[in-house]
Amino acid sequence: MPASPRSKVRRVAQRGHYDQETIHAILDAGWVAHVSFANPRGQPFVIPMLYARVGNSLYLHGSIASRLMKTVGAGIDTCVCMTLIDGLVLARSHFHHSMNYRSVVAFGKAVAVTDSAEKAQIFARFVDSLIPGRAEESRAADRNELNATALLRFTIEEASAKVRSGGPKDDPADKALPIWSGTVPISQRYASPIAAEDATPGVEIPASVLRLTTRNADL
Numbered sequence: 001m002p003a004s005p006r007s008k009v010r011r012v013a014q015r016g017h018y019d020q021e022t023i024h025a026i027l028d029a030g031w032v033a034h035v036s037f038a039n040p041r042g043q044p045f046v047i048p049m050l051y052a053r054v055g056n057s058l059y060l061h062g063s064i065a066s067r068l069m070k071t072v073g074a075g076i077d078t079c080v081c082m083t084l085i086d087g088l089v090l091a092r093s094h095f096h097h098s099m100n101y102r103s104v105v106a107f108g109k110a111v112a113v114t115d116s117a118e119k120a121q122i123f124a125r126f127v128d129s130l131i132p133g134r135a136e137e138s139r140a141a142d143r144n145e146l147n148a149t150a151l152l153r154f155t156i157e158e159a160s161a162k163v164r165s166g167g168p169k170d171d172p173a174d175k176a177l178p179i180w181s182g183t184v185p186i187s188q189r190y191a192s193p194i195a196a197e198d199a200t201p202g203v204e205i206p207a208s209v210l211r212l213t214t215r216n217a218d219l
């Protein structure tokens with residue numbers, strides 16, 4: 001059940017989910033969230049960002065000069081949304097064209113994390129969120145990098161997920177029309193890695209990157 005009317009999915013309510021397991025699974029399957037907040041004059045903004053989930057918190061990082069880091073880090077009400085696209089849904093009528101998707105809308109507030117050891121640990125988590133195992137293959141943040149990067153811990157107060165799956169919902173009256181209807185699944189795949197132009201000679205592709213090709217089968 002939603003924690004409050006704020007997070008209750010109204011349209012096609014049966015697609016709404018409120019359990020942490022569903023919400024965390026969707027968050028863990030993606031990389032990018034859209035962070036929404038209003039400045040003190042009430043002007044709304046939506047900014048796309050990477051995130052790293054730890055428990056019921058989403059960490060956000062950025063330049064210490066970033067407006068988002070300063071504004072959201074002051075502890076104002078913030079909303080974070082992320083979406084995964086699973087397929088095109090092609091109906092017989094324009095009206096019933098749609099998409100299959102998994103999305104999350106989360107409400108909460110953020111606090112700035114200033115402890116250097118915790119920041120370093122979470123920055124490693126960001127790297128592993130991009131590609132598991134990469135943090136221990138690469139150099140950790142040094143003191144200057146830690147100081148130049150702000151880190152926010154956004155704690156989810158309440159959240160909803162919405163999931164659409166399956167085929168088009170054509171009107172009965174349209175079912176005899178000679179128009180193809182169905183779904184076109186969408187999947188993301190990793191292509192072959194491309195070494196940097198200034199790649200260190202003799203350094204092989206690391207295990208984390210090689211593992212991505214086997215992960216392709218799961219995407």
Ligand SMILES: Cc1cc2nc3c(=O)[nH]c(=O)nc-3n(C[C@H](O)[C@H](O)[C@H](O)COP(=O)(O)OP(=O)(O)OC[C@H]3O[C@@H](n4cnc5c(N)ncnc54)[C@H](O)[C@@H]3O)c2cc1C
Pocket residue numbers: 006007008009010011012083085099101102103104105159160161162
């Ligand atoms: C990829 C994609 C494309 C979509 N395209 C359209 C479109 O073109 N037109 C359209 O009307 N709708 C679209 N939707 C659905 C849209 O996100 C809303 O669910 C829808 O507008 C109905 O909102 P509502 O009136 O039920 O809820 P609102 O009153 O708008 O929201 C109430 C609460 O419900 C929850 N909620 C609503 N939507 C979502 C969601 N998607 N995921 C998680 N929680 C949610 C939130 O907690 C929100 O605060 C799309 C969704 C996705 C993921």
